[in-house]
Amino acid sequence: MLPIMEISGSLNMVGYGLATIGPGIGVAMVFAAVINGTARQPEARGALLSTAWIGFAVVEALAIIGIALAFAIQ
Amino acid sequence: MLPIMEISGSLNMVGYGLATIGPGIGVAMVFAAVINGTARQPEARGALLSTAWIGFAVVEALAIIGIALAFAIQ
Amino acid sequence: MLPIMEISGSLNMVGYGLATIGPGIGVAMVFAAVINGTARQPEARGALLSTAWIGFAVVEALAIIGIALAFAIQ
Numbered sequence: 704m705l706p707i708m709e710i711s712g713s714l715n716m717v718g719y720g721l722a723t724i725g726p727g728i729g730v731a732m733v734f735a736a737v738i739n740g741t742a743r744q745p746e747a748r749g750a751l752l753s754t755a756w757i758g759f760a761v762v763e764a765l766a767i768i769g770i771a772l773a774f775a776i777q
Numbered sequence: 778m779l780p781i782m783e784i785s786g787s788l789n790m791v792g793y794g795l796a797t798i799g800p801g802i803g804v805a806m807v808f809a810a811v812i813n814g815t816a817r818q819p820e821a822r823g824a825l826l827s828t829a830w831i832g833f834a835v836v837e838a839l840a841i842i843g844i845a846l847a848f849a850i851q
Numbered sequence: 852m853l854p855i856m857e858i859s860g861s862l863n864m865v866g867y868g869l870a871t872i873g874p875g876i877g878v879a880m881v882f883a884a885v886i887n888g889t890a891r892q893p894e895a896r897g898a899l900l901s902t903a904w905i906g907f908a909v910v911e912a913l914a915i916i917g918i919a920l921a922f923a924i925q
Contacts, residue, residue, distance in 0.1 A: 707781075710862060711925065712788030716850045720795025720869075723839040727799020727873075728806070734832025735810035738825050742814030745821050752828065759835060766839050773850055781855070786862030787924045794869025797913040801873020802880070808906025809884035812899050816888030819895055826902070833909060840913050847924060 715773040722769030726762050733758040789847040796843030800836050807832040863921040870917030874910050881906040 737755045741748045811829045815822045885903045889896045 707783045709785040710788065711786075712790070712792070712862070713850045714788060716789040716792030716846060717795060718792075719846055719850075720792035720798075720843060723796045723843065724799040727801075727803040727836055727839050729803075731803030731806040731832060731836050734828065734836075735806045738807065738810040738814055738828050738832075741824055741828060742810075742818050742821055745818070745824060748824060748828070763835060763839075770842060770846065773846060781857045783859040784862065785860075786864070786866070788862060790863040790866030790920060790924045791869060792866070793920055793924075794866035794872075794917060797870045797917065798873035801875075801877040801910055801913050803877075805874075805877025805880040805906060805910050808902065808910075809880045812881065812884035812888050812902050812906075815898055815902060816892050816895055819892075819898060822898060822902070837909060837913075844916065844920065847920065 713773075715776060719769045719773045723766050726766040729762040730759055733762065787847075789850060792850075793843050793847045797840050800840040803836040804833055807836065863924060867917045867921045871914050874914040877910040878907055881910065 733755050737748070737751045740751045807829050811822070811825045814825045881903050885896075885899045888899045
Protein backbone atom coordinates (compact mmCIF):
# COMPACT_ATOMS: atom_id res chain seq x y z
CA MET A 704 0.00 0.00 0.00
CA LEU A 705 1.48 3.27 -1.07
CA PRO A 706 1.19 6.40 1.02
CA ILE A 707 -1.56 8.78 -0.05
CA MET A 708 -0.35 12.35 -0.09
CA GLU A 709 -2.39 15.00 -1.84
CA ILE A 710 -0.36 18.02 -0.97
CA SER A 711 -0.38 20.99 -3.29
CA GLY A 712 1.03 24.47 -3.05
CA SER A 713 4.52 25.81 -3.00
CA LEU A 714 7.18 26.15 -0.34
CA ASN A 715 7.76 29.64 -1.78
CA MET A 716 4.44 30.70 -0.23
CA VAL A 717 5.64 29.40 3.15
CA GLY A 718 8.79 31.43 2.65
CA TYR A 719 6.78 34.57 1.92
CA GLY A 720 4.72 34.01 5.04
CA LEU A 721 7.87 33.76 7.15
CA ALA A 722 9.26 36.86 5.42
CA THR A 723 6.30 38.97 6.61
CA ILE A 724 6.61 38.21 10.34
CA GLY A 725 9.55 40.53 10.90
CA PRO A 726 8.42 43.44 8.68
CA GLY A 727 4.82 43.16 9.96
CA ILE A 728 5.93 43.63 13.56
CA GLY A 729 8.77 45.98 12.66
CA VAL A 730 6.83 48.54 10.61
CA ALA A 731 4.18 48.53 13.33
CA MET A 732 6.83 49.33 15.95
CA VAL A 733 7.95 52.32 13.84
CA PHE A 734 4.45 53.79 13.54
CA ALA A 735 3.56 52.96 17.15
CA ALA A 736 6.60 55.01 18.16
CA VAL A 737 5.34 57.91 16.02
CA ILE A 738 1.91 57.68 17.67
CA ASN A 739 3.40 57.58 21.16
CA GLY A 740 5.66 60.52 20.34
CA THR A 741 2.78 62.53 18.90
CA ALA A 742 0.72 61.93 22.04
CA ARG A 743 3.62 63.35 24.09
CA GLN A 744 4.51 66.29 21.81
CA PRO A 745 1.76 66.93 19.25
CA GLU A 746 3.76 69.69 17.49
CA ALA A 747 6.58 67.23 16.64
CA ARG A 748 4.39 65.00 14.48
CA GLY A 749 5.92 66.18 11.18
CA ALA A 750 9.49 65.51 12.26
CA LEU A 751 8.53 62.11 13.67
CA LEU A 752 6.73 61.07 10.50
CA SER A 753 9.62 62.07 8.25
CA THR A 754 11.87 59.73 10.22
CA ALA A 755 9.21 57.03 10.21
CA TRP A 756 9.09 56.96 6.42
CA ILE A 757 12.80 56.06 6.35
CA GLY A 758 12.28 53.22 8.81
CA PHE A 759 9.16 52.08 7.00
CA ALA A 760 10.96 51.92 3.65
CA VAL A 761 13.92 49.87 4.77
CA VAL A 762 11.84 47.43 6.84
CA GLU A 763 8.96 46.95 4.40
CA ALA A 764 11.50 46.37 1.62
CA LEU A 765 12.32 42.98 3.15
CA ALA A 766 8.74 41.75 2.64
CA ILE A 767 8.41 43.28 -0.84
CA ILE A 768 11.64 41.55 -1.85
CA GLY A 769 10.00 38.36 -0.53
CA ILE A 770 7.17 38.79 -3.05
CA ALA A 771 9.65 39.10 -5.91
CA LEU A 772 11.71 36.14 -4.73
CA ALA A 773 8.60 33.95 -4.39
CA PHE A 774 8.17 34.24 -8.15
CA ALA A 775 11.84 34.30 -9.11
CA ILE A 776 13.14 31.30 -7.17
CA GLN A 777 12.18 27.96 -8.61
CA MET B 778 3.86 -2.75 5.63
CA LEU B 779 4.35 0.71 4.27
CA PRO B 780 3.47 3.81 6.25
CA ILE B 781 -0.05 5.13 5.75
CA MET B 782 -0.17 8.88 5.25
CA GLU B 783 -3.33 10.59 4.12
CA ILE B 784 -2.30 14.21 4.11
CA SER B 785 -4.19 16.71 2.00
CA GLY B 786 -4.35 20.47 1.79
CA SER B 787 -2.06 23.09 0.39
CA LEU B 788 1.20 24.56 1.55
CA ASN B 789 -0.17 27.93 0.39
CA MET B 790 -2.61 27.89 3.33
CA VAL B 791 0.33 27.34 5.68
CA GLY B 792 2.00 30.32 4.03
CA TYR B 793 -1.07 32.50 4.56
CA GLY B 794 -1.19 31.47 8.20
CA LEU B 795 2.42 32.51 8.67
CA ALA B 796 1.76 35.77 6.79
CA THR B 797 -0.88 36.81 9.35
CA ILE B 798 1.35 36.51 12.44
CA GLY B 799 3.30 39.69 11.81
CA PRO B 800 0.43 41.92 10.60
CA GLY B 801 -1.91 40.50 13.28
CA ILE B 802 0.42 41.58 16.06
CA GLY B 803 1.56 44.70 14.19
CA VAL B 804 -1.82 46.28 13.49
CA ALA B 805 -2.76 45.60 17.10
CA MET B 806 0.39 47.44 18.24
CA VAL B 807 -0.60 50.47 16.14
CA PHE B 808 -4.12 50.66 17.57
CA ALA B 809 -2.92 49.91 21.09
CA ALA B 810 -0.62 52.93 20.75
CA VAL B 811 -3.61 55.05 19.71
CA ILE B 812 -5.61 53.83 22.72
CA ASN B 813 -2.75 54.52 25.10
CA GLY B 814 -2.22 57.96 23.57
CA THR B 815 -5.92 58.78 23.79
CA ALA B 816 -5.93 57.81 27.47
CA ARG B 817 -3.05 60.24 28.03
CA GLN B 818 -4.28 63.11 25.83
CA PRO B 819 -7.93 62.67 24.83
CA GLU B 820 -7.87 65.78 22.60
CA ALA B 821 -5.10 64.30 20.40
CA ARG B 822 -7.21 61.33 19.28
CA GLY B 823 -7.75 62.70 15.76
CA ALA B 824 -4.06 63.27 15.06
CA LEU B 825 -3.17 59.85 16.46
CA LEU B 826 -5.80 58.08 14.38
CA SER B 827 -4.63 59.77 11.17
CA THR B 828 -1.15 58.39 11.76
CA ALA B 829 -2.60 55.02 12.73
CA TRP B 830 -4.41 54.65 9.42
CA ILE B 831 -1.09 55.01 7.58
CA GLY B 832 0.53 52.37 9.77
CA PHE B 833 -2.52 50.12 9.51
CA ALA B 834 -2.48 50.29 5.71
CA VAL B 835 1.17 49.44 5.19
CA VAL B 836 1.16 46.62 7.76
CA GLU B 837 -2.18 45.02 6.85
CA ALA B 838 -1.09 45.11 3.19
CA LEU B 839 1.41 42.34 3.92
CA ALA B 840 -1.40 39.97 4.95
CA ILE B 841 -3.69 41.03 2.09
CA ILE B 842 -0.85 40.41 -0.37
CA GLY B 843 -0.57 36.97 1.24
CA ILE B 844 -4.20 36.21 0.28
CA ALA B 845 -3.47 37.13 -3.33
CA LEU B 846 -0.22 35.15 -3.43
CA ALA B 847 -1.95 32.08 -1.96
CA PHE B 848 -4.01 31.91 -5.12
CA ALA B 849 -1.33 33.15 -7.52
CA ILE B 850 1.62 30.93 -6.60
CA GLN B 851 1.36 27.40 -7.88
CA MET C 852 9.09 -5.04 10.72
CA LEU C 853 8.76 -1.53 9.40
CA PRO C 854 7.38 1.30 11.54
CA ILE C 855 3.67 1.97 11.14
CA MET C 856 2.73 5.62 10.51
CA GLU C 857 -0.92 6.51 10.27
CA ILE C 858 -0.92 10.23 9.73
CA SER C 859 -3.96 11.93 8.27
CA GLY C 860 -5.42 15.42 8.14
CA SER C 861 -5.00 18.50 6.04
CA LEU C 862 -2.33 21.15 5.83
CA ASN C 863 -5.12 23.75 5.62
CA MET C 864 -5.88 23.11 9.28
CA VAL C 865 -2.24 23.79 10.12
CA GLY C 866 -2.51 27.01 8.15
CA TYR C 867 -5.59 28.13 10.07
CA GLY C 868 -3.86 27.34 13.34
CA LEU C 869 -0.95 29.54 12.35
CA ALA C 870 -3.37 32.26 11.22
CA THR C 871 -4.78 32.55 14.75
CA ILE C 872 -1.45 33.25 16.49
CA GLY C 873 -1.14 36.87 15.38
CA PRO C 874 -4.80 37.95 15.71
CA GLY C 875 -5.09 36.04 19.01
CA ILE C 876 -2.28 38.05 20.55
CA GLY C 877 -3.20 41.22 18.68
CA VAL C 878 -6.85 41.52 19.72
CA ALA C 879 -5.76 40.88 23.28
CA MET C 880 -3.25 43.73 23.03
CA VAL C 881 -5.97 46.10 21.83
CA PHE C 882 -8.34 45.32 24.68
CA ALA C 883 -5.51 45.23 27.23
CA ALA C 884 -4.69 48.79 26.15
CA VAL C 885 -8.32 49.77 26.75
CA ILE C 886 -8.20 48.23 30.23
CA ASN C 887 -4.95 50.01 31.07
CA GLY C 888 -6.28 53.31 29.75
CA THR C 889 -9.55 52.94 31.65
CA ALA C 890 -7.62 52.25 34.83
CA ARG C 891 -5.72 55.53 34.28
CA GLN C 892 -8.67 57.67 33.17
CA PRO C 893 -12.03 56.00 33.94
CA GLU C 894 -14.00 58.79 32.21
CA ALA C 895 -12.22 58.07 28.86
CA ARG C 896 -13.57 54.52 28.58
CA GLY C 897 -16.07 55.35 25.84
CA ALA C 898 -13.50 57.01 23.58
CA LEU C 899 -11.04 54.18 24.14
CA LEU C 900 -13.60 51.49 23.36
CA SER C 901 -14.66 53.19 20.12
CA THR C 902 -11.04 53.04 18.94
CA ALA C 903 -10.72 49.46 20.18
CA TRP C 904 -13.62 48.25 18.05
CA ILE C 905 -11.82 49.51 14.93
CA GLY C 906 -8.63 47.71 15.92
CA PHE C 907 -10.54 44.58 16.87
CA ALA C 908 -12.29 44.43 13.51
CA VAL C 909 -9.22 44.80 11.33
CA VAL C 910 -7.13 42.34 13.36
CA GLU C 911 -9.78 39.66 13.88
CA ALA C 912 -10.55 39.81 10.16
CA LEU C 913 -7.21 38.14 9.43
CA ALA C 914 -8.25 35.02 11.35
CA ILE C 915 -11.79 34.99 9.93
CA ILE C 916 -10.35 35.21 6.41
CA GLY C 917 -8.25 32.18 7.37
CA ILE C 918 -11.44 30.17 8.01
CA ALA C 919 -12.71 31.02 4.54
CA LEU C 920 -9.40 30.29 2.85
CA ALA C 921 -9.14 26.89 4.58
CA PHE C 922 -12.17 25.81 2.57
CA ALA C 923 -11.36 27.74 -0.60
CA ILE C 924 -7.75 26.71 -1.21
CA GLN C 925 -7.30 23.24 -2.64
